[in-house]
Amino acid sequence: MEHKVSLKTLSVEGIKYRTLFTKKFENRKTWEEPDDRKIQSYIPGTIIKVYVQAGQQVKAGEDLIILEAMKMKNHISIPFDAIIKSINVIEGQSIAKDYCLLELE
Protein backbone atom coordinates (compact mmCIF):
# COMPACT_ATOMS: atom_id res chain seq x y z
CA MET A 1 0.00 0.00 0.00
CA GLU A 2 1.59 3.21 -1.18
CA HIS A 3 -0.15 5.42 1.38
CA LYS A 4 1.03 3.60 4.48
CA VAL A 5 3.65 6.23 5.33
CA SER A 6 1.22 9.11 5.67
CA LEU A 7 -1.68 7.22 7.26
CA LYS A 8 -3.04 8.90 10.37
CA THR A 9 -5.55 7.98 13.00
CA LEU A 10 -9.09 9.36 13.04
CA SER A 11 -11.27 8.56 16.01
CA VAL A 12 -15.00 8.25 15.40
CA GLU A 13 -17.18 7.14 18.32
CA GLY A 14 -14.29 5.56 20.14
CA ILE A 15 -12.96 3.57 17.21
CA LYS A 16 -9.59 4.57 15.81
CA TYR A 17 -9.39 4.31 12.03
CA ARG A 18 -6.20 4.36 9.96
CA THR A 19 -6.71 6.79 7.11
CA LEU A 20 -5.41 9.79 5.13
CA PHE A 21 -6.36 13.35 6.09
CA THR A 22 -7.45 16.02 3.62
CA LYS A 23 -5.70 19.41 3.54
CA LYS A 24 -8.94 21.05 4.54
CA PHE A 25 -9.32 18.78 7.57
CA GLU A 26 -5.74 19.38 8.68
CA ASN A 27 -6.15 23.14 8.33
CA ARG A 28 -9.43 23.31 10.23
CA LYS A 29 -9.67 25.88 12.98
CA THR A 30 -9.89 24.61 16.50
CA TRP A 31 -12.70 26.16 18.44
CA GLU A 32 -11.94 28.67 21.16
CA GLU A 33 -14.35 29.87 23.76
CA PRO A 34 -15.29 33.47 22.94
CA ASP A 35 -13.86 35.97 25.44
CA ASP A 36 -16.01 39.10 25.72
CA ARG A 37 -13.12 40.95 27.34
CA LYS A 38 -11.32 40.88 23.99
CA ILE A 39 -12.79 43.02 21.21
CA GLN A 40 -11.91 41.46 17.85
CA SER A 41 -12.35 42.70 14.29
CA TYR A 42 -15.19 40.93 12.51
CA ILE A 43 -13.87 42.00 9.10
CA PRO A 44 -10.40 42.92 7.83
CA GLY A 45 -9.85 46.64 7.21
CA THR A 46 -8.16 49.84 8.35
CA ILE A 47 -8.39 51.64 11.69
CA ILE A 48 -9.56 55.17 10.93
CA LYS A 49 -10.09 56.50 14.42
CA VAL A 50 -9.41 55.40 17.99
CA TYR A 51 -11.60 57.33 20.46
CA VAL A 52 -10.42 55.81 23.74
CA GLN A 53 -7.25 55.33 25.75
CA ALA A 54 -5.99 52.57 28.01
CA GLY A 55 -7.36 52.86 31.52
CA GLN A 56 -10.39 54.87 30.38
CA GLN A 57 -13.86 54.20 31.78
CA VAL A 58 -16.38 53.82 28.93
CA LYS A 59 -20.18 53.74 29.04
CA ALA A 60 -22.53 51.42 27.18
CA GLY A 61 -23.15 52.66 23.64
CA GLU A 62 -19.92 54.67 23.42
CA ASP A 63 -17.88 54.47 20.22
CA LEU A 64 -14.44 52.91 20.67
CA ILE A 65 -13.00 52.66 17.20
CA ILE A 66 -13.89 53.31 13.56
CA LEU A 67 -12.88 50.40 11.35
CA GLU A 68 -13.08 51.09 7.64
CA ALA A 69 -13.80 48.05 5.50
CA MET A 70 -15.59 47.61 2.18
CA LYS A 71 -15.65 51.42 1.84
CA MET A 72 -17.84 51.61 4.93
CA LYS A 73 -16.93 53.27 8.19
CA ASN A 74 -17.90 50.78 10.87
CA HIS A 75 -18.42 52.23 14.33
CA ILE A 76 -17.25 49.75 16.94
CA SER A 77 -19.18 50.61 20.07
CA ILE A 78 -19.47 48.91 23.43
CA PRO A 79 -22.76 47.37 24.63
CA PHE A 80 -21.91 47.59 28.36
CA ASP A 81 -19.93 49.77 30.80
CA ALA A 82 -16.26 48.81 31.05
CA ILE A 83 -12.71 49.94 31.62
CA ILE A 84 -10.23 49.75 28.74
CA LYS A 85 -7.24 47.63 29.69
CA SER A 86 -5.13 48.01 26.58
CA ILE A 87 -5.40 49.13 22.97
CA ASN A 88 -3.61 47.04 20.36
CA VAL A 89 -4.07 49.24 17.26
CA ILE A 90 -3.14 52.72 16.09
CA GLU A 91 -4.88 54.97 13.58
CA GLY A 92 -4.03 54.05 9.99
CA GLN A 93 -3.19 50.45 10.82
CA SER A 94 -4.44 47.67 8.51
CA ILE A 95 -5.69 44.67 10.39
CA ALA A 96 -6.80 41.14 9.55
CA LYS A 97 -10.08 39.50 10.52
CA ASP A 98 -10.34 38.35 14.16
CA TYR A 99 -7.50 40.68 15.18
CA CYS A 100 -7.72 41.67 18.84
CA LEU A 101 -8.36 45.43 18.70
CA LEU A 102 -8.51 46.11 22.42
CA GLU A 103 -8.91 44.38 25.73
CA LEU A 104 -11.21 45.26 28.61
CA GLU A 105 -10.52 44.89 32.33
Next chain:
Amino acid sequence: MSLKRKILELKKKREQVLLGGGEKAIEKQVAMGKMTARDRVLAILDKDSFHEWDLFVEHDARDFDMDKKVLHGDGVIIGTGTVYGAPICVYAQDFTVAGGSLGYMHARKITKIMDHAMKLRVPIIGINDSGGARIQEGVNSLAGYGEIFFRNTQASGVIPQISVILGPCAGGAVYSPALTDFVFMVDNISKMFITGPEVIKTVLGEDISMEDLGGARVHSEITGNAHFFATSEKECFEQIKKLITFIPWNNGRKALPFPPKKPKSKFKIDSIVPGDAKQPYDIRDVVRAVVDDSDFFEIQEYWAANIVIGFGRLNGETVGFICNQPMVLAGVLDVDSSDKAARFIRYCDSFSIPIVTLVDLPGYLPGVDQEHAGVIRHGAKMLYAYSEATVPKITLIIRKAYGGGYIAMGSRHLRADFVYAWPGAEIAVMGPDGAANIIFKKEISEAEDPEKMRKLKVKEYKEKFANPYVAAAKGYIDTVIEPNETRNVLLHAIEVSKDKTVYTPNKKHGIPPF
Protein backbone atom coordinates in the same frame (compact mmCIF):
# COMPACT_ATOMS: atom_id res chain seq x y z
CA MET B 1 -22.36 42.26 -59.24
CA SER B 2 -22.18 38.68 -60.39
CA LEU B 3 -22.83 35.86 -57.95
CA LYS B 4 -19.19 34.87 -58.24
CA ARG B 5 -18.09 38.25 -56.98
CA LYS B 6 -20.63 38.10 -54.20
CA ILE B 7 -19.21 34.76 -53.16
CA LEU B 8 -15.74 36.25 -53.18
CA GLU B 9 -16.99 39.07 -51.01
CA LEU B 10 -18.45 36.57 -48.53
CA LYS B 11 -15.16 34.70 -48.41
CA LYS B 12 -13.29 37.92 -47.68
CA LYS B 13 -15.72 38.87 -44.94
CA ARG B 14 -15.39 35.41 -43.41
CA GLU B 15 -11.62 35.55 -43.45
CA GLN B 16 -11.66 38.84 -41.58
CA VAL B 17 -14.03 37.60 -38.90
CA LEU B 18 -12.26 34.25 -38.48
CA LEU B 19 -9.19 36.15 -37.29
CA GLY B 20 -11.16 37.42 -34.29
CA GLY B 21 -9.21 40.20 -32.63
CA GLY B 22 -6.46 40.11 -35.26
CA GLU B 23 -3.05 38.50 -35.51
CA LYS B 24 -1.46 40.56 -32.75
CA ALA B 25 -4.15 39.64 -30.25
CA ILE B 26 -3.87 35.98 -31.27
CA GLU B 27 -0.11 36.09 -30.70
CA LYS B 28 -0.75 37.48 -27.24
CA GLN B 29 -3.28 34.75 -26.49
CA VAL B 30 -0.82 32.05 -27.58
CA ALA B 31 1.96 33.69 -25.54
CA MET B 32 -0.23 33.24 -22.46
CA GLY B 33 -0.20 29.50 -23.17
CA LYS B 34 -3.81 29.55 -24.33
CA MET B 35 -5.46 28.26 -27.49
CA THR B 36 -7.71 30.58 -29.47
CA ALA B 37 -11.47 30.26 -29.04
CA ARG B 38 -11.87 28.83 -32.52
CA ASP B 39 -9.13 26.24 -32.07
CA ARG B 40 -10.74 25.17 -28.82
CA VAL B 41 -14.13 24.61 -30.44
CA LEU B 42 -12.52 22.68 -33.29
CA ALA B 43 -10.49 20.59 -30.84
CA ILE B 44 -13.55 19.50 -28.86
CA LEU B 45 -15.87 18.78 -31.78
CA ASP B 46 -15.58 15.97 -34.33
CA LYS B 47 -13.55 16.87 -37.40
CA ASP B 48 -15.40 19.12 -39.86
CA SER B 49 -18.56 18.99 -37.73
CA PHE B 50 -18.58 22.61 -36.54
CA HIS B 51 -21.19 24.86 -38.09
CA GLU B 52 -20.88 28.42 -36.94
CA TRP B 53 -23.74 30.86 -36.47
CA ASP B 54 -23.85 34.61 -36.02
CA LEU B 55 -20.44 35.06 -37.54
CA PHE B 56 -21.37 38.54 -38.76
CA VAL B 57 -23.00 39.84 -35.60
CA GLU B 58 -21.85 43.32 -34.61
CA HIS B 59 -22.49 45.34 -31.50
CA ASP B 60 -24.51 48.55 -31.66
CA ALA B 61 -23.07 50.34 -28.63
CA ARG B 62 -22.56 54.09 -29.17
CA ASP B 63 -21.15 55.50 -25.94
CA PHE B 64 -17.45 55.97 -25.17
CA ASP B 65 -16.44 55.85 -28.85
CA MET B 66 -17.70 52.29 -29.13
CA ASP B 67 -19.38 53.23 -32.43
CA LYS B 68 -15.92 53.51 -34.01
CA LYS B 69 -14.85 50.03 -32.88
CA VAL B 70 -15.44 46.86 -34.87
CA LEU B 71 -15.55 43.74 -32.71
CA HIS B 72 -15.73 40.67 -34.92
CA GLY B 73 -18.50 38.34 -33.84
CA ASP B 74 -18.73 40.54 -30.75
CA GLY B 75 -16.19 38.39 -28.95
CA VAL B 76 -17.95 35.04 -28.90
CA ILE B 77 -18.21 32.08 -31.26
CA ILE B 78 -21.39 30.01 -31.32
CA GLY B 79 -22.57 27.04 -33.32
CA THR B 80 -23.44 23.38 -33.49
CA GLY B 81 -21.37 20.26 -34.03
CA THR B 82 -20.89 16.73 -32.79
CA VAL B 83 -18.71 14.93 -30.23
CA TYR B 84 -18.27 11.23 -31.07
CA GLY B 85 -21.43 11.67 -33.12
CA ALA B 86 -23.44 13.21 -30.28
CA PRO B 87 -25.08 16.50 -31.27
CA ILE B 88 -23.75 19.49 -29.32
CA CYS B 89 -24.39 23.22 -29.11
CA VAL B 90 -21.33 25.23 -28.22
CA TYR B 91 -20.23 28.75 -27.46
CA ALA B 92 -16.70 30.01 -26.85
CA GLN B 93 -15.76 33.46 -25.64
CA ASP B 94 -12.95 34.94 -27.72
CA PHE B 95 -10.45 36.71 -25.49
CA THR B 96 -8.71 38.25 -28.52
CA VAL B 97 -11.79 40.39 -29.20
CA ALA B 98 -12.02 43.13 -26.55
CA GLY B 99 -10.85 40.64 -23.89
CA GLY B 100 -13.89 38.47 -24.49
CA SER B 101 -15.90 41.10 -22.65
CA LEU B 102 -19.61 40.48 -22.48
CA GLY B 103 -21.73 43.12 -24.18
CA TYR B 104 -25.36 43.08 -25.24
CA MET B 105 -24.91 41.30 -28.61
CA HIS B 106 -22.29 38.95 -27.14
CA ALA B 107 -24.86 37.83 -24.57
CA ARG B 108 -27.56 37.64 -27.26
CA LYS B 109 -25.41 35.18 -29.18
CA ILE B 110 -24.91 33.02 -26.11
CA THR B 111 -28.59 33.02 -25.21
CA LYS B 112 -29.47 32.26 -28.83
CA ILE B 113 -27.39 29.08 -28.84
CA MET B 114 -28.72 28.16 -25.39
CA ASP B 115 -32.28 28.52 -26.67
CA HIS B 116 -31.40 26.33 -29.62
CA ALA B 117 -29.85 23.70 -27.38
CA MET B 118 -33.08 23.60 -25.39
CA LYS B 119 -35.19 23.35 -28.53
CA LEU B 120 -33.00 20.68 -30.08
CA ARG B 121 -32.68 18.91 -26.71
CA VAL B 122 -28.91 18.54 -26.98
CA PRO B 123 -26.04 19.22 -24.51
CA ILE B 124 -24.46 22.67 -24.45
CA ILE B 125 -20.78 23.35 -23.89
CA GLY B 126 -19.76 26.89 -22.88
CA ILE B 127 -16.13 27.94 -23.00
CA ASN B 128 -15.47 30.87 -20.70
CA ASP B 129 -12.52 33.17 -21.37
CA SER B 130 -13.60 36.71 -20.64
CA GLY B 131 -12.47 39.79 -18.81
CA GLY B 132 -16.05 40.25 -17.57
CA ALA B 133 -18.79 42.74 -18.34
CA ARG B 134 -18.14 45.23 -21.16
CA ILE B 135 -18.14 48.35 -19.01
CA GLN B 136 -18.91 50.65 -21.96
CA GLU B 137 -22.25 48.92 -22.45
CA GLY B 138 -23.29 49.45 -18.85
CA VAL B 139 -26.44 47.83 -17.61
CA ASN B 140 -26.92 46.04 -20.95
CA SER B 141 -24.02 43.78 -19.99
CA LEU B 142 -25.61 42.99 -16.66
CA ALA B 143 -28.90 42.25 -18.41
CA GLY B 144 -26.96 39.84 -20.62
CA TYR B 145 -25.61 37.89 -17.66
CA GLY B 146 -29.04 37.72 -16.09
CA GLU B 147 -30.54 36.32 -19.30
CA ILE B 148 -27.83 33.63 -19.37
CA PHE B 149 -28.37 32.66 -15.71
CA PHE B 150 -32.12 32.36 -16.26
CA ARG B 151 -31.59 30.02 -19.20
CA ASN B 152 -29.03 27.99 -17.25
CA THR B 153 -31.67 27.43 -14.60
CA GLN B 154 -34.41 26.55 -17.08
CA ALA B 155 -32.13 24.12 -18.89
CA SER B 156 -30.96 22.50 -15.63
CA GLY B 157 -32.06 18.87 -15.58
CA VAL B 158 -33.33 19.04 -19.17
CA ILE B 159 -30.11 19.10 -21.18
CA PRO B 160 -26.56 18.53 -19.92
CA GLN B 161 -24.75 21.84 -19.42
CA ILE B 162 -20.97 21.84 -19.44
CA SER B 163 -18.82 24.84 -18.54
CA VAL B 164 -15.18 25.03 -19.49
CA ILE B 165 -13.12 27.74 -17.81
CA LEU B 166 -10.15 28.54 -20.02
CA GLY B 167 -9.08 31.97 -18.89
CA PRO B 168 -10.52 34.49 -16.50
CA CYS B 169 -14.14 34.15 -15.41
CA ALA B 170 -14.72 36.78 -12.79
CA GLY B 171 -17.44 38.68 -11.03
CA GLY B 172 -21.04 37.89 -11.91
CA ALA B 173 -19.84 35.76 -14.82
CA VAL B 174 -18.95 32.92 -12.43
CA TYR B 175 -22.59 32.19 -11.77
CA SER B 176 -23.25 30.71 -15.17
CA PRO B 177 -20.70 27.91 -14.61
CA ALA B 178 -21.94 27.55 -11.04
CA LEU B 179 -25.46 26.88 -12.32
CA THR B 180 -24.34 24.27 -14.85
CA ASP B 181 -23.79 20.55 -14.34
CA PHE B 182 -20.05 20.15 -14.86
CA VAL B 183 -17.21 22.65 -14.64
CA PHE B 184 -13.83 21.91 -16.23
CA MET B 185 -10.68 23.81 -15.26
CA VAL B 186 -7.05 23.77 -16.40
CA ASP B 187 -4.05 24.42 -14.18
CA ASN B 188 -2.48 27.90 -14.61
CA ILE B 189 -5.05 28.89 -17.25
CA SER B 190 -8.43 28.93 -15.50
CA LYS B 191 -9.29 31.61 -12.96
CA MET B 192 -12.63 31.99 -11.27
CA PHE B 193 -13.59 34.42 -8.52
CA ILE B 194 -16.22 36.94 -7.49
CA THR B 195 -13.78 39.70 -6.51
CA GLY B 196 -10.26 39.66 -7.87
CA PRO B 197 -6.95 40.06 -6.04
CA GLU B 198 -6.82 43.82 -6.72
CA VAL B 199 -10.14 44.57 -5.08
CA ILE B 200 -9.30 42.29 -2.18
CA LYS B 201 -6.01 44.13 -1.76
CA THR B 202 -7.50 47.63 -1.79
CA VAL B 203 -10.57 46.91 0.26
CA LEU B 204 -9.29 44.35 2.72
CA GLY B 205 -5.51 44.64 2.51
CA GLU B 206 -5.06 40.93 1.80
CA ASP B 207 -2.40 40.02 -0.77
CA ILE B 208 -3.11 36.94 -2.89
CA SER B 209 -2.35 35.81 -6.44
CA MET B 210 -5.10 34.98 -8.96
CA GLU B 211 -3.99 31.37 -8.98
CA ASP B 212 -4.13 31.04 -5.19
CA LEU B 213 -7.46 32.85 -5.05
CA GLY B 214 -9.37 31.02 -7.76
CA GLY B 215 -7.12 28.82 -9.86
CA ALA B 216 -7.94 25.33 -11.04
CA ARG B 217 -6.33 23.67 -8.02
CA VAL B 218 -8.27 25.81 -5.56
CA HIS B 219 -11.61 25.04 -7.18
CA SER B 220 -10.80 21.36 -7.64
CA GLU B 221 -9.58 20.75 -4.12
CA ILE B 222 -10.90 23.39 -1.75
CA THR B 223 -14.15 24.93 -3.02
CA GLY B 224 -15.52 22.03 -5.07
CA ASN B 225 -16.70 24.44 -7.79
CA ALA B 226 -14.76 22.52 -10.43
CA HIS B 227 -15.59 18.92 -11.32
CA PHE B 228 -12.59 18.16 -13.51
CA PHE B 229 -8.97 19.27 -13.23
CA ALA B 230 -6.53 19.06 -16.14
CA THR B 231 -2.94 20.14 -16.61
CA SER B 232 -3.43 21.14 -20.26
CA GLU B 233 -6.25 22.23 -22.53
CA LYS B 234 -5.77 19.08 -24.56
CA GLU B 235 -6.26 16.88 -21.50
CA CYS B 236 -9.31 18.97 -20.57
CA PHE B 237 -10.90 18.39 -24.00
CA GLU B 238 -10.33 14.64 -23.70
CA GLN B 239 -12.13 14.72 -20.34
CA ILE B 240 -15.07 16.60 -21.85
CA LYS B 241 -15.36 14.15 -24.73
CA LYS B 242 -15.21 11.20 -22.37
CA LEU B 243 -17.93 12.71 -20.17
CA ILE B 244 -20.18 13.13 -23.22
CA THR B 245 -19.97 9.38 -23.85
CA PHE B 246 -21.36 8.65 -20.39
CA ILE B 247 -24.38 10.97 -20.32
CA PRO B 248 -27.62 11.10 -22.31
CA TRP B 249 -28.27 14.01 -24.67
CA ASN B 250 -31.31 15.09 -22.72
CA ASN B 251 -33.60 14.02 -19.90
CA GLY B 252 -35.93 12.10 -22.20
CA ARG B 253 -33.24 9.68 -23.30
CA LYS B 254 -30.82 7.17 -21.87
CA ALA B 255 -27.08 7.38 -22.36
CA LEU B 256 -26.00 5.47 -25.47
CA PRO B 257 -25.01 1.93 -24.49
CA PHE B 258 -21.49 0.69 -25.13
CA PRO B 259 -20.48 -2.84 -26.10
CA PRO B 260 -20.29 -4.74 -22.76
CA LYS B 261 -16.83 -5.61 -21.49
CA LYS B 262 -15.61 -7.61 -18.52
CA PRO B 263 -13.57 -5.87 -15.78
CA LYS B 264 -9.81 -6.24 -16.07
CA SER B 265 -8.52 -9.31 -14.28
CA LYS B 266 -5.94 -7.42 -12.21
CA PHE B 267 -8.71 -6.04 -9.96
CA LYS B 268 -9.52 -8.98 -7.71
CA ILE B 269 -12.61 -8.07 -5.77
CA ASP B 270 -12.13 -10.51 -2.90
CA SER B 271 -8.65 -9.31 -2.00
CA ILE B 272 -9.16 -5.52 -1.87
CA VAL B 273 -11.01 -5.01 1.39
CA PRO B 274 -9.19 -5.73 4.69
CA GLY B 275 -11.26 -7.65 7.21
CA ASP B 276 -10.36 -5.25 10.02
CA ALA B 277 -12.83 -2.35 9.78
CA LYS B 278 -10.17 0.04 11.07
CA GLN B 279 -7.86 -0.53 8.11
CA PRO B 280 -8.18 1.57 4.95
CA TYR B 281 -8.31 0.61 1.28
CA ASP B 282 -9.14 2.41 -1.95
CA ILE B 283 -12.85 1.96 -2.69
CA ARG B 284 -12.18 2.87 -6.31
CA ASP B 285 -10.49 -0.50 -6.72
CA VAL B 286 -13.77 -2.16 -5.78
CA VAL B 287 -15.57 -0.08 -8.40
CA ARG B 288 -12.94 -0.96 -10.98
CA ALA B 289 -13.33 -4.63 -10.14
CA VAL B 290 -17.03 -4.35 -10.97
CA VAL B 291 -17.46 -1.98 -13.95
CA ASP B 292 -16.99 -2.74 -17.64
CA ASP B 293 -13.35 -2.67 -18.71
CA SER B 294 -12.49 -1.43 -15.17
CA ASP B 295 -13.17 2.04 -16.55
CA PHE B 296 -14.30 4.32 -13.73
CA PHE B 297 -14.71 7.99 -14.67
CA GLU B 298 -14.36 9.89 -11.43
CA ILE B 299 -15.91 13.32 -10.83
CA GLN B 300 -14.56 15.83 -8.29
CA GLU B 301 -11.64 13.56 -7.55
CA TYR B 302 -9.76 15.99 -5.31
CA TRP B 303 -12.57 17.68 -3.38
CA ALA B 304 -14.19 15.94 -0.41
CA ALA B 305 -12.27 12.80 -1.32
CA ASN B 306 -13.87 10.95 1.59
CA ILE B 307 -16.73 10.24 -0.80
CA VAL B 308 -16.15 9.04 -4.35
CA ILE B 309 -18.56 9.80 -7.19
CA GLY B 310 -18.40 9.05 -10.89
CA PHE B 311 -19.64 7.07 -13.84
CA GLY B 312 -18.95 3.51 -14.89
CA ARG B 313 -20.74 1.03 -17.14
CA LEU B 314 -22.46 -2.22 -16.26
CA ASN B 315 -23.09 -4.36 -19.32
CA GLY B 316 -22.61 -1.25 -21.45
CA GLU B 317 -25.10 0.91 -19.57
CA THR B 318 -24.03 4.06 -17.70
CA VAL B 319 -24.34 3.88 -13.92
CA GLY B 320 -23.55 6.53 -11.30
CA PHE B 321 -21.45 5.39 -8.35
CA ILE B 322 -21.50 6.94 -4.89
CA CYS B 323 -19.03 5.36 -2.49
CA ASN B 324 -17.53 6.06 0.91
CA GLN B 325 -13.74 6.17 0.68
CA PRO B 326 -12.13 4.54 3.75
CA MET B 327 -8.76 5.73 2.45
CA VAL B 328 -9.62 9.38 3.18
CA LEU B 329 -10.93 10.51 6.58
CA ALA B 330 -12.07 6.91 7.11
CA GLY B 331 -14.89 7.60 4.62
CA VAL B 332 -16.94 9.74 7.02
CA LEU B 333 -19.79 11.94 5.87
CA ASP B 334 -19.27 15.65 6.47
CA VAL B 335 -20.43 18.99 5.06
CA ASP B 336 -18.55 18.76 1.77
CA SER B 337 -19.02 15.06 1.07
CA SER B 338 -22.77 15.37 1.68
CA ASP B 339 -22.98 18.28 -0.76
CA LYS B 340 -20.93 16.38 -3.32
CA ALA B 341 -23.01 13.22 -3.14
CA ALA B 342 -26.38 14.99 -2.97
CA ARG B 343 -25.76 16.99 -6.12
CA PHE B 344 -24.56 13.94 -8.01
CA ILE B 345 -27.60 11.92 -6.97
CA ARG B 346 -29.81 14.67 -8.36
CA TYR B 347 -27.80 14.71 -11.58
CA CYS B 348 -28.22 10.96 -12.04
CA ASP B 349 -31.90 11.16 -11.20
CA SER B 350 -32.51 13.99 -13.69
CA PHE B 351 -30.87 12.07 -16.50
CA SER B 352 -32.20 8.55 -15.80
CA ILE B 353 -28.85 7.15 -14.70
CA PRO B 354 -29.19 4.27 -12.18
CA ILE B 355 -27.37 4.83 -8.89
CA VAL B 356 -25.10 2.26 -7.25
CA THR B 357 -24.07 3.08 -3.67
CA LEU B 358 -21.12 1.33 -2.00
CA VAL B 359 -21.23 1.74 1.77
CA ASP B 360 -18.34 1.59 4.23
CA LEU B 361 -18.43 4.42 6.74
CA PRO B 362 -18.02 4.96 10.48
CA GLY B 363 -20.61 7.77 10.59
CA TYR B 364 -20.39 11.55 10.53
CA LEU B 365 -17.19 13.51 11.12
CA PRO B 366 -17.17 14.75 14.72
CA GLY B 367 -16.04 18.31 15.48
CA VAL B 368 -17.12 21.83 16.38
CA ASP B 369 -16.12 23.08 12.93
CA GLN B 370 -18.47 20.57 11.29
CA GLU B 371 -21.39 21.35 13.58
CA HIS B 372 -20.92 25.09 13.17
CA ALA B 373 -20.50 24.73 9.41
CA GLY B 374 -24.00 23.27 9.35
CA VAL B 375 -23.45 19.54 8.92
CA ILE B 376 -27.10 19.07 9.86
CA ARG B 377 -28.35 21.12 6.92
CA HIS B 378 -25.75 19.77 4.50
CA GLY B 379 -26.16 16.18 5.62
CA ALA B 380 -29.92 16.52 5.12
CA LYS B 381 -29.33 17.22 1.42
CA MET B 382 -28.22 13.65 0.97
CA LEU B 383 -31.28 12.19 2.66
CA TYR B 384 -33.42 14.45 0.50
CA ALA B 385 -31.65 13.55 -2.73
CA TYR B 386 -31.74 9.80 -2.13
CA SER B 387 -35.38 9.85 -1.04
CA GLU B 388 -36.43 11.97 -3.99
CA ALA B 389 -34.55 9.99 -6.66
CA THR B 390 -36.73 7.63 -8.66
CA VAL B 391 -34.07 6.00 -10.84
CA PRO B 392 -33.09 2.42 -9.93
CA LYS B 393 -31.16 2.62 -6.65
CA ILE B 394 -28.86 -0.25 -5.74
CA THR B 395 -26.96 -0.29 -2.47
CA LEU B 396 -24.16 -2.60 -1.40
CA ILE B 397 -22.87 -2.54 2.16
CA ILE B 398 -19.27 -3.62 2.05
CA ARG B 399 -18.10 -3.31 5.64
CA LYS B 400 -19.27 -0.75 8.19
CA ALA B 401 -22.60 1.04 8.12
CA TYR B 402 -23.03 2.74 11.46
CA GLY B 403 -25.67 5.06 12.78
CA GLY B 404 -27.09 7.92 10.74
CA GLY B 405 -24.54 7.18 8.05
CA TYR B 406 -26.23 3.84 7.39
CA ILE B 407 -29.54 5.57 6.76
CA ALA B 408 -28.03 8.33 4.60
CA MET B 409 -26.09 6.03 2.29
CA GLY B 410 -28.97 4.94 0.08
CA SER B 411 -30.60 2.65 2.63
CA ARG B 412 -33.76 0.63 2.12
CA HIS B 413 -35.57 3.19 4.24
CA LEU B 414 -34.87 5.89 1.64
CA ARG B 415 -36.31 3.48 -0.92
CA ALA B 416 -33.31 1.70 -2.34
CA ASP B 417 -34.64 -0.95 -4.71
CA PHE B 418 -31.93 -3.50 -4.04
CA VAL B 419 -29.84 -3.68 -0.88
CA TYR B 420 -27.01 -6.17 -0.71
CA ALA B 421 -24.32 -6.77 1.90
CA TRP B 422 -21.06 -8.61 1.93
CA PRO B 423 -20.65 -11.17 4.73
CA GLY B 424 -18.26 -8.85 6.60
CA ALA B 425 -20.83 -6.04 6.78
CA GLU B 426 -21.61 -4.53 10.18
CA ILE B 427 -24.92 -2.74 10.28
CA ALA B 428 -25.45 -1.22 13.67
CA VAL B 429 -26.49 1.91 15.47
CA MET B 430 -22.84 2.52 16.31
CA GLY B 431 -19.48 0.78 16.36
CA PRO B 432 -19.07 -2.14 18.83
CA ASP B 433 -16.75 -0.22 21.19
CA GLY B 434 -19.07 2.73 21.64
CA ALA B 435 -22.17 0.57 21.87
CA ALA B 436 -20.70 -1.77 24.50
CA ASN B 437 -19.58 1.21 26.60
CA ILE B 438 -23.15 2.48 26.75
CA ILE B 439 -25.16 -0.73 27.01
CA PHE B 440 -22.87 -2.37 29.58
CA LYS B 441 -21.83 0.79 31.41
CA LYS B 442 -22.89 -0.61 34.78
CA GLU B 443 -21.33 -4.04 34.31
CA ILE B 444 -18.06 -2.52 33.16
CA SER B 445 -17.75 0.04 35.94
CA GLU B 446 -18.70 -2.46 38.65
CA ALA B 447 -16.40 -5.21 37.41
CA GLU B 448 -13.24 -6.08 39.27
CA ASP B 449 -11.22 -5.56 36.12
CA PRO B 450 -13.24 -2.98 34.12
CA GLU B 451 -10.91 -3.10 31.11
CA LYS B 452 -11.22 -6.89 30.87
CA MET B 453 -14.97 -6.69 31.22
CA ARG B 454 -15.14 -3.97 28.60
CA LYS B 455 -13.25 -6.11 26.11
CA LEU B 456 -15.49 -9.06 26.88
CA LYS B 457 -18.63 -7.02 26.36
CA VAL B 458 -17.31 -5.49 23.13
CA LYS B 459 -16.68 -9.01 21.87
CA GLU B 460 -20.15 -10.08 22.95
CA TYR B 461 -21.74 -7.13 21.14
CA LYS B 462 -19.63 -7.76 18.06
CA GLU B 463 -20.71 -11.37 17.83
CA LYS B 464 -24.34 -10.48 18.30
CA PHE B 465 -24.76 -7.33 16.22
CA ALA B 466 -21.70 -6.62 14.08
CA ASN B 467 -22.93 -8.66 11.13
CA PRO B 468 -25.37 -8.30 8.24
CA TYR B 469 -27.83 -10.93 9.48
CA VAL B 470 -29.70 -8.79 12.01
CA ALA B 471 -30.62 -6.35 9.22
CA ALA B 472 -31.25 -9.25 6.83
CA ALA B 473 -33.63 -10.84 9.33
CA LYS B 474 -35.74 -7.69 9.18
CA GLY B 475 -35.54 -7.46 5.39
CA TYR B 476 -33.65 -4.17 5.52
CA ILE B 477 -31.11 -5.84 3.30
CA ASP B 478 -32.33 -8.25 0.68
CA THR B 479 -29.52 -10.72 0.69
CA VAL B 480 -25.93 -11.33 1.75
CA ILE B 481 -23.61 -12.03 -1.16
CA GLU B 482 -20.03 -13.16 -1.66
CA PRO B 483 -17.74 -10.41 -3.02
CA ASN B 484 -17.24 -12.51 -6.15
CA GLU B 485 -20.96 -12.35 -6.91
CA THR B 486 -21.04 -8.54 -6.86
CA ARG B 487 -20.86 -7.80 -10.56
CA ASN B 488 -23.44 -10.41 -11.48
CA VAL B 489 -25.81 -9.19 -8.82
CA LEU B 490 -25.47 -5.58 -9.96
CA LEU B 491 -25.94 -6.51 -13.62
CA HIS B 492 -29.09 -8.36 -12.69
CA ALA B 493 -30.45 -5.50 -10.62
CA ILE B 494 -29.92 -3.04 -13.49
CA GLU B 495 -31.45 -5.47 -15.97
CA VAL B 496 -34.66 -6.09 -14.08
CA SER B 497 -35.28 -2.46 -13.11
CA LYS B 498 -35.29 -0.91 -16.57
CA ASP B 499 -38.98 0.01 -16.40
CA LYS B 500 -39.05 1.05 -12.77
CA THR B 501 -41.96 3.37 -12.09
CA VAL B 502 -42.56 5.30 -8.89
CA TYR B 503 -45.57 7.36 -7.97
CA THR B 504 -44.65 10.49 -6.07
CA PRO B 505 -47.02 12.94 -4.42
CA ASN B 506 -48.12 15.74 -6.71
CA LYS B 507 -46.28 18.97 -5.93
CA LYS B 508 -44.79 21.98 -7.66
CA HIS B 509 -41.42 21.23 -6.13
CA GLY B 510 -40.07 20.31 -2.74
CA ILE B 511 -37.99 22.49 -0.47
CA PRO B 512 -34.61 20.77 -0.27
CA PRO B 513 -32.22 21.95 2.47
CA PHE B 514 -30.17 24.05 0.03
